[in-house]
Amino acid sequence: MKMKTQGKYGVTATAAAQVLCEDVRNFSTRRRNILYLMHRYLVENGYYSSAEALKTEGRLTEEYELCDNIDLDGMYLEYASFFNMKFGKYPKILKKMAPKIKVEMAAGKNQEKSVAPPKEILPPKKQTAEASLANWHLGVGAATAALNEQPLQIKKMETTAAADSMSGQENRACEIEHGHLGGDDALFSSLDWQSLAELVKTSILQENIKLRWSDVCGNQRAIELIKEAVLTPIEFPQLFAHGLKPWRSLLLHGPPGSGKTLLAKALYSETQGQVTFFNITASIMVSKWRGESEKILRVLFHMAAKRAPSVIFFDEIESLTSKRDRATDHESSKRFKNELLQLLDGMEHTLNGVFVLASTNLPWDIDEAFLRRFEKKLLVQLPNEAERSCLISRLLGSSISLNPRLLEQLVAISDQFTGDEIRLACKEISMHRVRCATKVGDHRSTGASSKESQAVMEANVEKAFRQVRPLGQKLLAKHEQWQQENGS
Template sequence: MSFEQDKRSLYERRRNILYLVANYFSIMGLNQSRQALLDETHLTEEFEVCDNIDLDTIYQEYCSYYLLKFGKQPRVVKRNESNAVQSAVPALPQRKQSGYRKRAQPTGKPLAVAPRGEPEADINDIKGLGTNLVVSQLVNQQTAPLPIEAVNPVPAVAKITENGNHSATTMASLRPFIRLHENYSSEWKELADVVCRDLIKKDLQQRWSQVKGLDSAIKLLKESVITPLQYPQLFVGLTKPWRCVLLHGPPGTGKTLLARTLCSETRDSITFFNATAATLISKWRGESEKLIRVLYDVAKFYAPSIIFIDEFDGLASRRDSVGEHEASKRFKNEFLSLIDGLDSGTDDERVFLLASTNIPWEIDPAFLRRFEKKILIDLPDAQGRSSIINELLPEYSDWSAKQQEELERITVHFTGDEIRIACKEASMMVIRDQIGQGPQPANLTVRPTAVKFTQLRAALDKIKPASLGLIEKHKEWNRKYGNGP
């Protein structure tokens, strides 16, 4: 059994090396050498090279390990001084210009590797994924080369109607992981992969019409993100779109709901990052600063982009607080320079920062200064509460005006989420009533039944509003520092 395991391990190791070599040949444009390798080794489409590894990465990590262990760089090749060996080595064939790609020199704009037969293109024009190659593209020679749009999709801005809905023609998805260009080190490529895990790739099924009682905040978000896409000629110079908006208010008032809706409504035209402390904070010295910089680099690469940070006070607390760690200060300083630094705010790097917090008074004043709009997400008014209940329980519109007025009076200090919980509890009462009617078959199908006023009234009595004291503190802070609509 041990012999069989060793034999299988040897086979897998050699097979993986061959796949890595074939992938490297394709990246370097050595198409003839790659084809010869494929023909001789019979590689199939059963396996593909993972995104987080290549020969260049392995080589750099080996050099780092050797330098750390022996204090010097390793020697990989040496001059061959044997004439006999030199005469025995055949001359290398000339590489065709069409299949060869020159390695880009370190410049401000990297070059993306185009498919065979296509010219090289600037990465800011393509906005694609670079050389994100798989083995199926290497070994399947019967398939015609992919067009440039298939490998590196061009992010054409989606057409958005006046009510914020998307038209039928939308841009190609930009959601796959980014393979940064070859001038980046393996460390920065790895950090970019970590950051790209926060990309929202799916439709969250949330629309503006479903959000009730937050009209002023919705209007400002559309003004900051959607309207500049519709009328870019109007938002120039002093009227550039808002770049930083802070949403503050008690828990449950709808701050995260607004972010979810903005992500759903703009997912075909804007790249959305849901950045969290788990992604941006690292235990390794200096890596947190690199992560926040990589996040902004990737967001600028895929501009227009939205970076949403929930519970922003956890990342941007006051720097003068007692016990503030040096690593936390360095991270915040780097973050501040990226939000409003020398290279921020250019026309071709539109990055919108959206943050939310329950305790804005804990945020460092330097961060507050950079937020152009600080919006209080207040408790819903009577009309807003009525709209929320009607959205969750359609039968609400059939109730009498007296019953509706009573519900508005009972929920005067409720947040939107507390009203949702009450409506859910009332719906669960309907299910409990149907299940509790004696023995039921195993394949019981619950009949949809409308929620009654008495059930919702009983559900509301079970919930105590928890934000009454906190909302007064938010209003006081908003009078001093807020500048929302």
């Protein structure tokens, strides 16, 4: 009976699976695959001479290349996870060797020469056989006598310079991994850690932002806390010389558009040149490779500590710190959160000079363990009447003339508006004037038309403000209740 080869998922798939199974079980195929894996690992880690030697001795050709989704490090991690899941512990790959010893023969100072007894004359054939046997006994006897007479001296093998350098590199790599080595520009000797360090460096803000604390309308309580945490230790270090430590973490929450990110921008602008500012997003932290997100976190906090004073700003932190008891959470997400919890908790002792600033629109989605790590949790309030008046005058004062009556009316309309919603309404007014200026038509200059244009302008201004549907009004009550229960 002939086997059919057609079929989309039938015999063809079965035959392919059998071929793959045979490849796995075949010793020569398995050996070839391992050699290619080792070759790629050596190349990726900079061992180019060793990789070339392996390619020559292993007779690796250009006929084959490794698939993109396989590497030696990934196989190691998968095996460790499988071993842990099966036996409840991780495999022990290496073990320390016992100290090597060498045996030295202490040469006797007064060695007596042995006098050979007179030999008996034998026939030629018998003489030859007896001579070879006598020589063998003589050699064994001499060695036995030397061992019996001379004391043994057992010494540890001296460590060579190469072994010293290798041990130093291993200790250095260990210190890098645990974040205890200084000088982050020169400490990452491994290519993996260098690439992670370069990724983290891209989050350091270098932009020239012109923003001052006076440009922020309202939120004076948040500004005072940020100044106490960042600026006061720089300007008055003697105040914190006797055990007192500044605030090391602050969580800002409030409706979208209330000014949380604006406060972070103002902090960066006011401390530019004095403080290293890390702007962290989920795209930098989350990696598809197993265990790499935790490494990025460790590199981030290590670099922040070495470049202190520094600020780590997590925008929309609820995407990284959601509750851990959800059934949909992946194992990698749980490991990442546990690593972040450990780093935040250890800041007081190991990461001096690092301030963590975070913002969120959904504080009730953050895990309670992360909330405990934040020393201060503050609600960013909506602007009050005086602050709205100041903000509208600042945004519209250069484009239109605001009389007191119109300004008072706009302030009343913008009740429960966030600062960003007021900005959008004022931008709509400015864009309307741009549309009018770009229209091609008749331009009348009579007094009546001038009064009419003033009335139309005021109507358009009111219309622009009434078009805005405030989103913060829906969430403000929920944020206020959460602040009463969890805020500090």
